[in-house]
Amino acid sequence: MKNPIFTGSAVALVTPFSADGTVNYEMLDRLLDMHLANETDGMVLCATSGESPVLTTDEYEKIVRHSVKKIAGRIPVIVAAGNNCTAHALELCQIAESAGADALLVVTPYYNKTSQKGLIAHYTYLADHVKKPIIIYNVPSRTGVNVKPETYSILSKHPNINGVKEANGDISSVAQTVSLCGSNFNIYSGNDEQTLPILSLGGKGVISVFANCMP
Template identity: 50%
Template sequence: MKEPVFTGTCSAIITPFDEHGAVNYDVFGRLIDEHIERGLDAICVCGTTGESATLSIREHIAVVEFCVKRVNHRVKVIAGAGSNDTSAAVYLNQHAQDSGADAALHVTPYYNKASQTGLIKHYEHIADRSEIPIIMYNVPSRTGVSFTSETYRVLSQHPMINGVKEASGNFSLLAHTRAICGEDFYIWSGNDDQVVPMMSLGAKGVISVAANIAPEAMVQMSHLCLEGRFHEASALQLKYMDFIDALFLEVNPIPIKAAMNLAGYQVGSLRLPLCDMSPAPLETLRKSMKAIGLLD
């Protein structure tokens, strides 16, 4: 039987930039150390929140290698390796594997929008060439395509496919998937506002944006669920709802970078076509952070 890559909370870590727009490795290293010191169970590097879409291939590989080396086996590292070009995804997966990452995260192919048969062929092709576990990533709001539960069932049978980061918000899909895929196909929430309900249906944790700045809360929330203490976890989920909603007033990772800069982390700006947060939603974000003690 497969073991889950991690249980609990994994941070979808941001990529900090300096004033010239280059990766700021000094800040990045400090963020990695703080994430671990504050109890996170895993780190996902070069995902959506890490602005992988605007990192060059050379930067992407270097950021993954830096993260793996800095973590040094203290927690699990999941390296983003997804692409809408299957051969490119294999290439990034190989580099994640060579760097020492514990698993690779592969988003569904975007823009060219594969059929369900294409999704199966894509993921099987990558997994056949991987020596590290694969976590699939379902986020149809960004990619325009979603898995079906039957596609999950087929892919769950591959020994190198560990499970999926589910960010579709489709609880019917989640329930049907849990019903037909067996116990060693693992699901993680990809939405911070749905951690508790997803874990009540058997998800093993969350790959979290909010964990960049509120790691203790997200860790506690997921661990309470793992212990079956859903009433307490629900109270925590509700306490942080306004803040979590504010983190998605504009497209991720615009608000989380704004929040971290407000809190003094000096993570820099974003790369175009992403840009700074608009004044009105920024003020809403600021108020939500003050309400839960993230700002004085």
């Protein structure tokens, strides 16, 4: 059995910018304080809502270090660290780890339209080379590839692959994943509107965009 990184609602936090295009750290602190005051269960940094595609590596690292220091261990910090290049994904994972991340949210390789065998190779390589647990992020509407339940079954056997943020919109596939993986794999809803059905199947919570407005 693998313990979940969090249970409940983790916010996929937005990254605030100033008019000149730089990260607004004063506003970032206000957002972090709001979520801590409202007892958000986990903080997800630099994901899609956090403008990950447009952050420089320097901005990425500074946001993580700043936020980890501010949160100071009060809730888990999960940092998005995916890329369609396995080597670059590992680089981001290692930066996030060194900056204090509690876990890594790793999106499937996008644009490449990799095979299920390729997905297994990608995630296994990353899990073999990082220290923090990995949460897979499956969002085929954005990436062009969908992770199959049978692939989760294989990946769930790796001690460093903790679960998935599932945003494929297919509740039947979630049920199949639960059946194949059991308590060895933690499932989080990646779509706010599917949180309840995923919880009913044994999911642990949601990584939420809406929580930016209502923690």
